[in-house]
Amino acid sequence: MLLPAPPFHRFPQGLPPLHHPAARCRARGPALRAGGRGFAPAPHRGLRPLAPLKRPSGAVLKRRTGWIGAPFQPVRRLRTSGGAAIWGPGRSPEAGVQGAQPPPTAAKPRYRARGSAPEKTVKGRARGKTNPFHPHPPGHPPNVTAPPHVFLDIGSDTTPAVLPPELRTRLRTLTEFTDSLPRADILLTGWGHALHLNESVLDRAPRLKAVVHAAGSVKGLVTPSVWQRGILVSSAADINARPVADFTTALILLAAKKALSAGRSGWPGFAARRGTDGTAVGVVGASRIGRRVTARLRAADSGYRLLLHDPYVSPDEAAHMGAELVDIHTLCTKSTIVTLHAPQLPETRHLLDAQHLALIPAGGTVINTARGSLIDTDALIQECATGRLDAFLDVTDPEPLPPGHPLLSLPNVLVTPHIAGAQGSEIRRLGEFAVDEIGRLVRGERLLGEVRQEELARSA
Known part of the structure; x- marks a missing residue:
């Protein structure tokens, strides 16, 4: 049974084992006619002479003439039933690399890896699209003689x-x-x-x-x-998005329970406490992070009502995400919590300005783990200073805020130093x-x- 070989770069000096399935075929010619059962390298195009190598065992193996696009395959010494040594079809131990002849140009390769079939794609890459380190046709070994x-x-x-x-x-x-x-x-x-x-x-x-x-x-x-x-x-933006989504989801949970203001005026009574069930959360931006936040909220037991604003998302796609697609005005009007995940673009600057912040219901919370410029900082200061809105800000405009900035001293505003993404051990x-x-x-x-x-x- 032929087993697939690991990638070429894991072998000493780029030398794959003899059982490499993509480059071996049953020997046809002198070896089989003489009773041998060895394998001979499959033909490839383009001549590249290779020098002899030694395996760790010490056995000398002469390399057959290599061709561009072929893995470096040695020729195993074959023994016939009569005991005569054969070094592959038409080869002898005395034949040096320089004297080797490539196959006739009219000859057409007749091999294919055992159990394989012609495919149009190789590991997700369509035929015709080449990797700069692998300009060979899909399915052929790489044309790399040295690591990049x-x-x-x-x-x-x-x-x-x-x-x-x-x-x-x-x-x-x-x-x-x-x-x-x-x-x-x-x-x-x-x-x-x-x-x-x-x-x-x-x-x-x-x-x-x-x-x-x-x-x-x-x-x-x-x-x-x-x-x-x-x-x-x-x-690695997709990897960095995961801790940001975790951080944002935690802030949404804190905001739904009014963690910033729950004990500000003393120990709250039972009727004054807030829960998370049925909380309306407005997600601005179906980015990597926005989609992950939406998925986490959808999977929670709280039954969040999700609203989404993104000009590049269709209503059907939003419904598939478990959210209702709305415009920014409707999102601010109907959301108790607004979390921002839009990119920093000229058209998204001050996306939450004084007008939109005023639409958020009293007691609502603004969460920003995206970019500070998405919020009009002066307008947010006015809303939070009156106690009408709370805010969790991992990013600000400017960033960092200068010492003595009003947002740093408000009890209903938590400013963190851009720590939502990968930090420390992450x-x-x-x-x-x-x-x-x-x-x-x-x-x-x-x-x-x-x-x-x-x-x-x-x-x-």
Whole structure:
């Protein structure tokens, strides 16, 4: 039985085992006619001479002439029933690599991996779409003779948390680190990065094929020139969205129970206490975080009534999310809690201005874990200073707030220092995703965090 082999980069010197199913076929010719039962490498196109190697056992194996797009396959020494040694069809131990001849140009490969069938996709990537590290046809082994070089651009205070020693070790099995941007094939970035990938920087990185961002938004990192040069962009924004959604859901629970004002005027009586059941929550923005918050609230036992405002979402899609699609005016009027998850765009600046804040019912709460510019700060101060509204603010405008700012002293306002996203021990998740993403790049698999240029204009 032939077992599938792990990816090529996990073998010493890039040498897969002899039972690799995608590159072996039953020997036809002298080996079988003489009674041999060995396997011979399948033919490939393009000549590339390879040098002999030694396996750890010490047995010398001469490599058959390799072809571009083929894994590095040695020729096993075969023995016939008569005891004569055969080194594959038409080969002998004395035949050197330089004397090997490629198959006739008219010959057509007749192999296919055992049990496989012609497929139009390989691990989610459509035929015709190529990975820069795997420009070969889908289903063929990679045309990579050396691991790619990775250039790190992460803040010095963040690097130990993003890439602890064990993740660095994993990354070294996939790539080689380089301090030279012109040699870089992959750029691994994170919070505190120094580069801004404009034309002048990209001219200094002629080999760059992919940017993997071990953080959230890439708006401060990339420019349209990156995509115009065919460079892949990936972000760990989806990983960073999970702790933000958890944080927001916790704030919604606190807001529904009026945690900020419950004990402000003494121990509340039983009739004055608030519960969560049936609370109307308005979600502004069906972003990664907004969708996760909606899913968490929908799964809760509280029976939240969910309202959603997003100009890019259809009523059917909102209904599938368990929410009612409404305009921003209706959302503010009918929601006891309003939570913001929209991107920072010119059209979303001061999305909650004085007019919309006034529509929120008295006793309501505003939650912002997105961007500070989505709220008119001066208008929010007026609403919260009177006690009509409460607010949980993880982001502010400006950020951070200067000492003595009114929002910092109001008892019904909780300001946190932008901690909703990955923090402390959670930052390791971003590094794990980035290393896994680089592994998918090297293996020619579909990127899970790929960022497309057309998505950037309406993302955070």
